[in-house]
Amino acid sequence: MNLNSFVGNSQVKKFLSDAKDGGRFPHAVIFQGEAGTGKKTLAKLVANALVCRDANAPCGECPACKRARAGSHPDIRIEEGSGATRSLNVEAAKRIILDSHRMPEEADYNIYLLFVENKMPEVTQNKLLKLIEEPPGNTVFIITVPSAESLLPTIRSRSQIFSLRPVAVNEAADYGRMIGMESAEAERLAALCGGNIGRMLQERGEGEEAYATAAAERIALASAERNTERLLEETAPLIKNRQLTGEVLERLGLILRDGAVLKAGGSELLSPGGEAAEELTKRSAGDLLKLLDAVTEHRKKLERNANMPLLITSLCAALA
Ligand SMILES: [Zn+2]
Numbered sequence: 001m002n003l004n005s006f007v008g009n010s011q012v013k014k015f016l017s018d019a020k021d022g023g024r025f026p027h028a029v030i031f032q033g034e035a036g037t038g039k040k041t042l043a044k045l046v047a048n049a050l051v052c053r054d055a056n057a058p059c060g061e062c063p064a065c066k067r068a069r070a071g072s073h074p075d076i077r078i079e080e081g082s083g084a085t086r087s088l089n090v091e092a093a094k095r096i097i098l099d100s101h102r103m104p105e106e107a108d109y110n111i112y113l114l115f116v117e118n119k120m121p122e123v124t125q126n127k128l129l130k131l132i133e134e135p136p137g138n139t140v141f142i143i144t145v146p147s148a149e150s151l152l153p154t155i156r157s158r159s160q161i162f163s164l165r166p167v168a169v170n171e172a173a174d175y176g177r178m179i180g181m182e183s184a185e186a187e188r189l190a191a192l193c194g195g196n197i198g199r200m201l202q203e204r205g206e207g208e209e210a211y212a213t214a215a216a217e218r219i220a221l222a223s224a225e226r227n228t229e230r231l232l233e234e235t236a237p238l239i240k241n242r243q244l245t246g247e248v249l250e251r252l253g254l255i256l257r258d259g260a261v262l263k264a265g266g267s268e269l270l271s272p273g274g275e276a277a278e279e280l281t282k283r284s285a286g287d288l289l290k291l292l293d294a295v296t297e298h299r300k301k302l303e304r305n306a307n308m309p310l311l312i313t314s315l316c317a318a319l320a
Pocket residue numbers: 052053054057058059060061062063064065
């Protein structure tokens with residue numbers, strides 16, 4: 001079993017790999033750790049590795065791996081709880097108990113992933129206890145929880161408990177670069193979040209939203225000026241980032257729509273700010289409608305996986 005695609009926590013990965021390769025994978029595993037340390041990610045990766053029959057599992061290529069990644073493998077069950085507290089109710093425990101009596105359909109194991117956000121109600125734990133104490137031979141439980149202390153001692157004592165920790169800042173930065181962050185940004189976020197990769201991704205998401213809004217405004221201003229050079233400059237960073245381009249185009253569409261509304265004497269604006277929409281009224285009403293159409297058309301092209309450099313060049317031409 002090869003868990004190297006999960007960053008850091010090398011001792012945990014080594015223990016689990018050795019256990020699997022030695023044919024003594026534990027029946028119940030608990031991953032505990034603060035939010036953002038990858039408990040669910042590792043649980044899913046381990047489940048995937050358990051259903052893949054490649055020596056270097058998960059191979060990522062076989063039908064079992066593809067199904068596991070798509071969340072549709074018949075022998076991997078996920079219980080995430082329900083309601084505002086994402087609490088695992090006793091119904092979830094009953095479902096698991098019923099299900100555990102069937103033989104695995106494809107893999108060697110029935111794998112149950114229990115994602116506990118806060119605390120598992122005691123009634124649910126009691127229901128599961130017997131199953132965890134005397135599981136059918138081919139059953140594996142993987143429970144993720146902020147702190148194993150919140151589980152009954154009887155469940156803890158039947159489980160192998162692993163603590164996941166934030167990774168080294170340089171490892172987190174490497175990971176950031178690997179998923180396409182700019183180098184300096186990856187280093188800044190890795191340090192800011194103390195190697196907590198989940199938090200880094202969250203910060204990045206929030207950062208990207210603000211970036212997309214600001215970029216859409218700058219592009220709208222350049223379009224208002226019909227300034228081709230600035231349009232090329234402002235859109236250049238988009239070529240490398242398809243998702244960001246989609247977000248910028250969405251916001252740009254709103255600003256253009258607002259420009260058309262202002263031009264027609266209306267005042268109900270949808271985009272934040274409004275300065276860019278104001279500037280756009282320098283252009284004719286006909287122009288604004290054409291620009292809006294062009295943005296819609298480029299969004300569709302983006303969804304159809306158009307070539308990015310060509311898409312951005314044609315967008316600039318349309319906006320100028
Ligand atoms: Zn595989």
